[in-house]
Amino acid sequence: MSIDAMRRVFRHAPLTELHADPLQQFALWFTEAKDSSPVDWLEVNAMTLCTQGLDGFPQSRVVLLKGLSGTGLQFFTNYDSQKGQELAADPRASLNFYWPHLARQVRVSGVVQKLPRQDSEAYFASRPRGSQLGAWASQQSAPIASTAELEQALADADARYPGEVPCPPHWGGYELAPQIMEFWAGRENRLHHRVRYSHDGQHWQQQWLAP
Numbered sequence: 001m002s003i004d005a006m007r008r009v010f011r012h013a014p015l016t017e018l019h020a021d022p023l024q025q026f027a028l029w030f031t032e033a034k035d036s037s038p039v040d041w042l043e044v045n046a047m048t049l050c051t052q053g054l055d056g057f058p059q060s061r062v063v064l065l066k067g068l069s070g071t072g073l074q075f076f077t078n079y080d081s082q083k084g085q086e087l088a089a090d091p092r093a094s095l096n097f098y099w100p101h102l103a104r105q106v107r108v109s110g111v112v113q114k115l116p117r118q119d120s121e122a123y124f125a126s127r128p129r130g131s132q133l134g135a136w137a138s139q140q141s142a143p144i145a146s147t148a149e150l151e152q153a154l155a156d157a158d159a160r161y162p163g164e165v166p167c168p169p170h171w172g173g174y175e176l177a178p179q180i181m182e183f184w185a186g187r188e189n190r191l192h193h194r195v196r197y198s199h200d201g202q203h204w205q206q207q208w209l210a211p
């Protein structure tokens, strides 16, 4: 099939009975996405994180949602990475989830803050040893001469930490506290349902948008 002929007709559930709190609405949709996933390789917690590049160009990449609190969405990364440097310069960011099996999209924008150190350390301690060593071995986003360099750095970290692997100081989590969240449900004739929540400083307001 040619690229231009590729399209799906969405016949999924309409948007109804939205929770007053968008993070609670998100939790409901996330559970549905997880529980209805048709294949085990679909990472329903994968989300596109968009930041403002230091040169002004938007930058995006996929990260994994690793926690949901009453105040925001959490992910973990290298604080010295490109995204880490961008978030240090401008903490405003957006997240996007697309769950194709439900024809649902969630769009979030807000401000990130680093998680408390003990939360990052606790999450790091739960990761497999190989991933922990990888966090020491990789200066994420820095140029490298070859992948052999990475393998050597992994072996060095393995030798340095024969027991427990500590959380690198440059590694940890962020929480994005939403200011705007949009819930999108794919519908027939491209007349999708969209509801945008925005926070007026005190309350969440809901607004339907044209698709």
Ligand SMILES: Cc1cc2nc3c(=O)[nH]c(=O)nc-3n(C[C@H](O)[C@H](O)[C@H](O)COP(=O)(O)O)c2cc1C
Pocket (backbone or CB within 6 Å): 043, 046, 059, 060, 061, 062, 063, 064, 065, 075, 076, 077, 078, 081, 082, 083, 084, 140, 141
């Ligand atoms: C499915 C998937 C999940 C990923 N999850 C993470 C993650 O949680 N944290 C992370 O640092 N990188 C993750 N990555 C790698 C990032 O997409 C990205 O390549 C890396 O963080 C470097 O981005 P940066 O140079 O913009 O900082 C993931 C990639 C994919 C495809």
Ligand SMILES: Cc1ncc(COP(=O)(O)O)c(C=O)c1O
Pocket (backbone or CB within 6 Å): 064, 076, 077, 127, 131
């Ligand atoms: C480089 C990197 N860091 C962190 C993560 C977050 O996931 P985990 O903590 O499960 O490895 C990922 C996931 O793909 C990743 O690629």
